[in-house]
Amino acid sequence: xxxxxxxxxxxxxxxxxxxxxxxxxxxxxxxxxxxxxxxxxxxxxxxxxxxxxxxxxxxxxxxxxxxxxxxxxxxxxxxxxxxxxxxxxxxxxxxxxxxxxxxxxxxxxxxxxxxxxxxxxxxxxxxxxxxxxxxxxxxxxxxxxxxxxxxxxxxxxxxxxxxxxxxxxxxxxxxxxxxxxxxxxxxxxxxxxxxxxxxxxxxxxxxxxxxxxxxxxxxxxxxxxxxxxxxxxxxxxxxxxxxxxxxxxxxxxxxxxxxxxxxxxxxxxxxxxxxxxxxxxxxxxxxxxxxxxxxxxxxxxxxxxxxxxxxxxxxxxxxxxxxxxxxxxxxxxxxxxxxxxxxxxxxxxxxxxxxxxxxxxxxxxxxxxxxxxxxxxxxxxxxxxxxxxxxxxxxxxxxxxxxxxxxxxxxxxxxxxxxxxxxxxxxxxxxxxxxxxxxxxxxxxxxxxxxxxxxxxxxxxxxxxxxxxxxxxxxxxxxxxxxxxxxxxxxxxxxxxxxxxxxxxxxxxxxxxxxxxxxxxxxxxxxxxxxxxxxxxxxxxxxxxxxxxxxxxxxxxxxxxxxxxxxxxxxxxxxxxxxxxxxxxxxxxxxxxxxxxxxxxxxxxxxxxxxxxxxxxxxxxxxxxxxxxxxxxxxxxxxxxxxxxxxxxxxxxxxxxxxxxxxxxxxxxxxxxxxxxxxxxxxxxxxxxxxxxxxxxxxxxxxxx
Numbered sequence: 001x002x003x004x005x006x007x008x009x010x011x012x013x014x015x016x017x018x019x020x021x022x023x024x025x026x027x028x029x030x031x032x033x034x035x036x037x038x039x040x041x042x043x044x045x046x047x048x049x050x051x052x053x054x055x056x057x058x059x060x061x062x063x064x065x066x067x068x069x070x071x072x073x074x075x076x077x078x079x080x081x082x083x084x085x086x087x088x089x090x091x092x093x094x095x096x097x098x099x100x101x102x103x104x105x106x107x108x109x110x111x112x113x114x115x116x117x118x119x120x121x122x123x124x125x126x127x128x129x130x131x132x133x134x135x136x137x138x139x140x141x142x143x144x145x146x147x148x149x150x151x152x153x154x155x156x157x158x159x160x161x162x163x164x165x166x167x168x169x170x171x172x173x174x175x176x177x178x179x180x181x182x183x184x185x186x187x188x189x190x191x192x193x194x195x196x197x198x199x200x201x202x203x204x205x206x207x208x209x210x211x212x213x214x215x216x217x218x219x220x221x222x223x224x225x226x227x228x229x230x231x232x233x234x235x236x237x238x239x240x241x242x243x244x245x246x247x248x249x250x251x252x253x254x255x256x257x258x259x260x261x262x263x264x265x266x267x268x269x270x271x272x273x274x275x276x277x278x279x280x281x282x283x284x285x286x287x288x289x290x291x292x293x294x295x296x297x298x299x300x301x302x303x304x305x306x307x308x309x310x311x312x313x314x315x316x317x318x319x320x321x322x323x324x325x326x327x328x329x330x331x332x333x334x335x336x337x338x339x340x341x342x343x344x345x346x347x348x349x350x351x352x353x354x355x356x357x358x359x360x361x362x363x364x365x366x367x368x369x370x371x372x373x374x375x376x377x378x379x380x381x382x383x384x385x386x387x388x389x390x391x392x393x394x395x396x397x398x399x400x401x402x403x404x405x406x407x408x409x410x411x412x413x414x415x416x417x418x419x420x421x422x423x424x425x426x427x428x429x430x431x432x433x434x435x436x437x438x439x440x441x442x443x444x445x446x447x448x449x450x451x452x453x454x455x456x457x458x459x460x461x462x463x464x465x466x467x468x469x470x471x472x473x474x475x476x477x478x479x480x481x482x483x484x485x486x487x488x489x490x491x492x493x494x495x496x497x498x499x500x501x502x503x504x505x506x507x508x509x510x511x512x513x514x515x516x517x518x519x520x521x522x523x524x525x526x527x528x529x530x531x532x533x534x535x536x537x538x539x540x541x542x543x544x545x546x547x548x549x550x551x552x553x554x555x556x557x558x559x560x561x562x563x564x565x566x567x568x569x570x571x572x573x574x575x576x577x578x579x580x581x582x583x584x585x586x587x588x589x590x591x592x593x594x595x596x597x598x599x600x601x602x603x604x605x606x607x608x609x610x611x612x613x614x615x616x617x618x619x620x621x622x623x624x625x626x627x628x629x630x631x632x633x634x635x636x637x638x639x640x641x642x643x644x645x646x647x648x649x650x651x652x653x654x655x656x657x658x659x660x661x662x663x664x665x666x667x668x669x670x671x672x673x674x675x676x677x678x679x680x681x682x683x684x685x686x687x688x689x690x691x692x693x694x695x696x697x698x699x700x701x702x703x704x705x
Contacts, residue, residue, distance in 0.1 A: 027135075028134050028135060028136040028140075029098045029099065029133055029134055029135065030133050030134070030135055030574065030575075030576060030599055030601075031576065031599045032070070032071070032599070033070040033071050033599060033600070033601045033604055034598055034599055034604075034606050035068065035070065035521060035600070035601075035604040035605060035606045036069065036070060036521075036522065037067075037068075037069055037521070037522045038066075038067070038068045038069075038073075038519070038520070038521055038522070038603055038604050038605035038606075039066075039067055039068075039518075039519060039520045039522075039603075039605070040064075040065075040066045040068070040517065040518075040519045040534065040535065040536060040603050040604075040605055041063065041064070041065050041066075041517065041518040041519065042063065042064040042065075042515065042517050042532040042533075042534070043061070043062075043063055043515065043516050043517065043518070043532075044061075044062045044063075044513065044514065044515035044516075044532050045059065045060065045061045045062065045513065045514050045515075046059065046060055046062075046511070046512070046513045047059035047060075047510075047511065047512050047513075048510070048511040048512075049509070049510055049511075050507050050508065050509045050510075051507065051508045051510075052505070052506055052507030052508060053505060053506075053507065057082070058081070058082060059081065059082040060079055060080065060081040060082070061079065061080045061081075062077075062078075062079050063076075063077070063078050063079070064076070064077050064532070064534070065077075065078070066534060066602060066603030067603065068601065068602065068603025068604055068605075070601065070604075071095055071096070071097040071133075071601045072093070072094070072095040072097075073093070073094060073095075073601075073602055073603040074091075074092075074093050075090060075091070075092055075093075075094055075602070075603070076088065076090060076091045077089055077090035077091075083233075085233045085234070086236055087231060087233070087235075087236060087237075087238075088106075088236055088237055089106070089108075089121060089231060089238060090106055090107055090108060090121075091105050091106045092104060092105030092106055092107040093105055094107075094602075096130050096132050096133055096574075096601070096602070097133055097601075098133055099129060099130060099131070099133060099134060100127075100128075100129065100130060101126075101127070101128055101129075101130035101132070102125065102126065102127045102128075103125065103126045104124075104125045104126075105123075106121065106122070106123055106229065106237070106238065107121070107122055107124070107126060108120075108121050108122065109122055109124075109126040109222075109224040109247075110126060110128055110222050110224070113220075113222070113249035113250070113251050113261040113262070113263045113274075113276075114249065114261075114263035114265070114274040114276070114289070114291070115274070115276075115289060115300050115317070116272065116274060116291045116298055116300075116319060116333055116334075117247065117263065117265040117272055117274070117332050117333065118331070118332060118333070118334065120228040120229065120230070120245065120330065121228070121229040121230065121231065121238050122224060122226040122227065122228060122229060122245060123226050123227045123229055123240060124224065124225050124226010124227060124245070125224070125225055125226060126222070126223070126224045127222075127223045128221060128222035128223065129219065129220050129221050129222070132573075132574040133574060133601075135576070136179070138178075138179040138180075140215035140218075141183075141209050141210060141211055141213070141215070142178040142181055142207065142208065142209035143178075143206075143207055143208050143209070143216055143256035143257070144175060144178075144216060145157070145175070145176040145178055145188070145190070145205070145207065146173060146174065146175050146176070147169070147173075147174050147176060147190060147192060148172075148173050148174075148201075149169045149170065149171050149172060149173075149174060149192060149200075150171060150200065151171050151194055151195075151200075152168075152169065152170050152171050152194075152195060153168075153169060153192055153193050153194040153195055153200060154166065154167070154168055154169070154192070154193045154194075154195070154197075155167050155168075155169050155174075155176070155190070155191070155192055155193075156190075156191040156192075156193070157176070157188050157189070157190055157191075158188065158189040158191070159182070159186055159187075159188055159189075160186075161189075164180070164181060164182065164188075165178075165180065165181065169192075178207075178209065181207065181209055182209070183209045183210065183211070184208070184209065184210075184280075184282070185206070185207070185208040185209075185210070185257055185280045185281050185282045186206075186207060186282050187204055187205070187206055187207070187282070188204065188205060188206075188207045189202070189203075189204050190202070190203055190204070190205065206256060206257070207256075208256050208257040208280055210257075210278070210280050212278055212287070213253050213257075213259040213278055213280070214251045214252055214253045214259055215253065216253045216256065217253075218252075218253075219250060219251070219252050220250065220251040220252070221248075221249065221250040221251075222247075222248070222249050222250075223247070223248045224245070224246070224247045224248075225244070225245070225246045225247075226244070226245060227240050227241060227243065227244060227245065228240075228241045228243055228245045228267075228330040229241065230329075230330070241329045241330040242329065243267050243268055243269075243329065243330050244267060244268060245265070245266075245267055245330070246265065246266050246267075247263070247264065247265040247266075248263075248264050248265075249261065249262065249263035249264070250262060257279065257280045257281065258277065258278070258279050258280075259277060259278050260275070260276065260277040260278075261275075261276050261277070261289075262274065262275050262276075265332050266332075267330065267332060269328070270293065270294060270331065270332045270333075271293065271294060271332075272291060272292070272293035272294075272296075272332050272333060273291070273292055273293075274289055274290065274291045274292075275289065275290055276288060276289025276290070276300070277289070283305065283306050283307060284303070284304070284305055284306075285302075285303065285304040286301075286302070286303050287300075287301070287302040287303070288300070288301045288302075289301075291319070293332065293333060295322070295323035295324070296319065296320045296321070296322055296323070296333065296336075297320050298317075298318055298319035298320060298333075299316070299317075299318055300315075300316070300317045300318075301314070301315065301316050301317075302314070302315045303315070309346060310344055310345065310346035311344065311345050311346075312342070312343070312344045313342065313343050313344075314340075314341070314342045315339075315340065315341050315342075316338075316339070316340040316341075317337075317338070317339045317340070318337075318338045318339075318340075319333060319334065319336050319337055319338075320336050321335070321336035322335070322336065336361075337360070337361045338359075338360065338361040339358075339359070339360045339361070340358075340359050340360075341356070341357060341358040341359070342356070342357045343355065343356045343357070348388070349390065350390055350391070351388055351389050351390025351391070351402075352388070352389050352390070353386075353387070353388050354385075354386075354387045354388075355384075355385070355386050355387075356383070356384070356385040356387075357383070357384050357385075358382070358383040358384075359381065359382050359383075360381055360382075361381070381410060382409070382410055383407065383408070383409050384407065384408040384409075385405065385406070385407045385408075386405065386406045386407075387403070387404070387405045388403070388404045388405075389401065389402070389403050389404075390402050392419075396424075397423055397424055397425070398421065398422070398423055398424075399421070399422045399423075399424075400419075400420070400421050400422075401419075401420050401422075402417075402418070402419050402420075403416075403417070403418040403419075403420070404416070404417050404418075412439075412440060413438075413439070413440070414437070414438070414439045415437070415438040415439075416435060416436070416437050416438075417435060417436050418433055418434070418435035419433065419434050419435070420432070420433040421433070426456060427453055427454055427455070427456050427458075428451060428452070428453055429451070429452040429453075429454070430449075430450070430451050430452075431449070431450045431451075432448070432449050432450075433447075433448045433449075433450075434446070434447050434448075435448070444472050444473065444475075445472060445473070446470055446471065446472045447470070447471050447472075448468065448469065448470040448471070449468065449469050449470075450466065450467070450468035450469075451466070451467050451468075452464065452465070452466040453465045453466075460486065460487070460548040460550075460560045460584055461484060461485060461486030461487070461560075462483075462484070462485045462486070462530070463483070463484050464481075464482070464483045464484075465480075465481070465482050465483075466479075466480070466481040466482075467479070467480055468481075474500070474501040474502045475498070475499065475500050475501065475502065476497075476498075476499045477496065477497070477498055477499075478496070478497040479494070479495065479496045479497075480493075480494070480495045481493075481494045482494075485530040485531070486528075486530065486560075487528050487559075487560065487561075487562060487567060488516060488527065488528040489514060489515055489516030489517070489528055489529060489530070490514065490515055490516075490530050490531065491512065491513065491514040491515075492512055492513050492514075493510070493511075493512040494509075494510065494511050494512065495508065495509070495510050496508070496509040496510070497509075515529075515531065515532040516528060516529065516532075517529040517532060517536065517568055517570060519536050519538070519568055519605045520605060521538060521605045521606060521607050523607070524538055524540065524566050524607060525566070526538050526566045526567060526568040527568060528567065528568045529559065529568040529569060529570040530558075530559045530570065531570050532570065533570040533571055533572050533573075534572070534573045534602045534603060535570070535571055535572070535573040535600040535601065535602060535603060535604045535605070536568055536569060536570045536571060536600075536604075536605050537568075537569050537571065537577075537579060537598060537600075537605070537606050537607070537608055538566050538567070538568060538569075538605060538606070538607040538608070539551055539561035539566070539567045539568075539569055539579075539581075539607075539608050539610070540566045540607055540608070540609045540610065541561055541562070541563045541564065541565065541567070541581075541610050541611075541612050542564065542609070542610070542611045542612070543563060543564065543591075543611055543612045543613045543614070544563030544564065544589060544612045544613065544614050545563050545564040546562065546563060546564070547562070547563040547583070547584075547585050547587075547589075547612075547614065548560050548561070548562055548563075548584040548585065549561050549562070549563070549581045549582065549583055549584060549612070550581070550582045550583075550584050551567075551569050551579065551580075551581065552579070552580045552581070552582055553569070553571060553577045553578070553579055554577055554578050555578075558570075558571065560584060561581070563612060566607075571600055572600075573600050573601055573602040573603075573604065574600070574601065574602075575599070575600060576597055576598065576599045576600075577597070577598050577599075577600065578595050578596070578597055579595060579596050579597075579598060579608055580593070580594075580595045581593075581610055581612075586681075586682060587614055587615075587681065587682040588614070588615045588616065588617050588652055588682060589612050589613065589614055589615060590612070590613045590614075590615045590652060590654065591610055591611060591612040591613065592610075592611070596608050613654050614654075615652040615653060615654055615655075616652070616653050616654075616655050616660065616679075616682060616683060616684055617650060617651075617652055617682060617683040617684070618636060618650065618651050618652070618653050618662055618683070618684045618686060619648065619649065619650035619651075619683070619684075619685055619686065620648070620649060620674075620685065620686030620687055620688070620689055621643075621646070621647045621648050621649075621687070621688050621689065622634065622643045622647045622648075622649065622689055622691055623647060623688050623689065623690050623691065624690070624691050624692075625690075625692075626690075627647075628643075628645075628646050628647030628648075629643060629647045629691060630643055630644065630645045630646070630647060631643060632647070632667070632691065634649060634665055634666065634667050635665075635666040636651065636653060636662060636663055636664075636665055636666065637653060637654075637663055639651045639652065639653055653684075660677075660679040660680075660681075660684060661677060661679075661684075662674055662677060662684050662686060665686075665689060667691055670691075670696035671696060672689060672691070672696060674686050674689065675687075
């Protein structure tokens with residue numbers, strides 16, 4: 001305590017240990033679901049094929065069906081293909097709420113924490129911790145930063161001399177929200193000031209934020225148990241194995257920059273345990289793990305080194321062969337294999353130079369007489385690649401790049417040099433490229449052109465179209481890529497024509513996709529949506545028939561809705577969204593501009609209602625004895641206006657469809673008919689209106705009598 005008698009002031013200071021800690025985020029979980037019963041059916045399809053010497057075609061229809069009840073729901077995944085096969089490969093009841101998730105039924109469980117044990121389809125149960133329903137997911141990835149404020153003041157946090165966070169804080173021990181902090185491990189500088197700008201404290205501390213480390217002080221865990229299953233093309237449901245499967249794993253961050261995990265798995269005949277960790281420093285990341293099974297061992301190592309001069313990454317994964325190679329219906333581990341890779345990149349001559357090396361064990365043989373690989377196209381086991389990229393120039397519209405690469409695959413060399421020029425416009429994007437390829441079959445030059453068109457909000461729906469062509473001495477390629485997404489779904493199609501005179505080959509390859517959705521909240525039904533996601537909102541607009549409105553979710557376009565219809569807008573689950581409307585037409589609309597916060601869990605379908613009326617802008621000028629009349633109150637219908645200093649007024653009127661004639665103007669108890677009216681689709685100009693009792697309709701009628 002400090003007493004200043006000259007200013008009659010007493011300052012009382014408390015030890016930081018006596019002050020209460022104030023959390024950065026008060027409630028770390030999403031609010032409860034707003035939706036009750038909901039039905040959501042996602043439909044998506046894909047097709048692919050070739051017409052030519054070896055014509056073939058394949059197609060499939062995929063469906064995801066969710067019947068939800070708030071935070072819980074029944075989930076089903078099924079597929080149909082052109083071979084006549086129908087398969088239901090997931091059907092389970094699940095609930096993911098406030099950090100805990102469980103599922104029961106036919107499921108494909110969370111893969112656990114290990115890198116070796118298979119994640120089979122399972123008739124069984126799963127129970128695990130979950131971050132899906134948390135609102136502090138980004139915050140929990142970072143180590144905690146706590147600041148003591150003896151008095152109310154200001155906080156600044158800097159990294160390498162640059163400000164990354166600032167806030168006004170009350171007195172007390174404050175946990176800082178690190179959601180917006182950059183990922184990585186680095187030193188931060190913390191500065192606190194009083195309200196007058198005087199420094200209270202200044203210090204440095206080490207901070208880490210990593211997506212692969214659990215939150216500090218919390219356990220992550222998972223448990224799965226049941227009977228493994230395997231997809232059978234001739235059966236609708238997966239076949240059960242005469243075996244049981246149990247897997248349990250846990251992970252915990254032991255310090256700001258170090259964490260460990262363990263994973264246990266077992267069947268009736270096998271068991272495996274894996275132990276691993278992750279250590280992160282400002283310039284180094286290391287993630288090792290070890291596996292031990294009955295008669296088999298394995299390891300995995302990933303490392304990354306970052307310096308001002310280069311970045312180096314290495315990885316190695318190895319699993320020993322099984323001592324009992326007899327085939328089982330289900331096995332915890334795959335056959336033995338070994339993969340290793342290394343890459344290094346460094347700035348050079350204004351560009352980027354990179355070197356990659358990959359070595360892998362030989363692929364498994366395919367014992368099928370109908371399946372024969374061209375020996376020249378078979379997968380290689382040792383790959384080496386050297387690449388160099390550099391920008392030649394860049395301005396607002398033009399960009400030039402050069403790309404050089406040399407690769408070696410088991411002694412077979414391939415070299416490519418490419419020069420590309422790009423031009424960006426409002427709707428068009430053009431590119432021209434020239435490249436030369438050298439391989440064991442010779443040297444081939446290519447010349448290519450490409451143009452892409454995007455509607456850029458010209459229409460309500462999103463449309464993209466790309467055309468490209470490539471020419472060499474004895475080869476020609478033409479390609480078209482189209483995509484459209486709108487009120488009823490999205491679709492894409494690609495066609496690629498190839499004429500190879502050297503190999504006497506002509507072919508047309510084609511592929512495509514589509515998706516749409518059927519959904520209901522129990523009271524209303526809609527179909528469509530620009531994407532296939534696992535929750536949705538129904539935008540019900542009453543009025544403004546056939547008019548389009550953009551739906552903004554957290555300020556970002558997520559689709560559009562149509563007047564006098566119920567439109568579907570798909571959104572990812574596990575989030576709270578702020579939804580608003582914005583007219584897309586050129587006219588004027590009268591509706592209450594309000595935003596709604598909607599929380600969605602998987603399968604939720606909620607409705608947002610709007611009453612929107614198309615209105616016409618009416619303007620004119622009021623005169624009294626030929627001079628502008630200021631401050632005059634008038635009305636037309638139920639709308640009122642007051643003239644400005646020049647006698648001008650404007651108002652928005654609701655008129656019947658296609659009506660563009662204004663009703664009489666009301667001035668006190670006087671109605672004045674309006675003569676000539678100039679109008680367009682969205683406005684009416686009433687011109688000059690003389691306020692004179694002699695023009696009142698009631699006075700005129702009385703005089704005629």
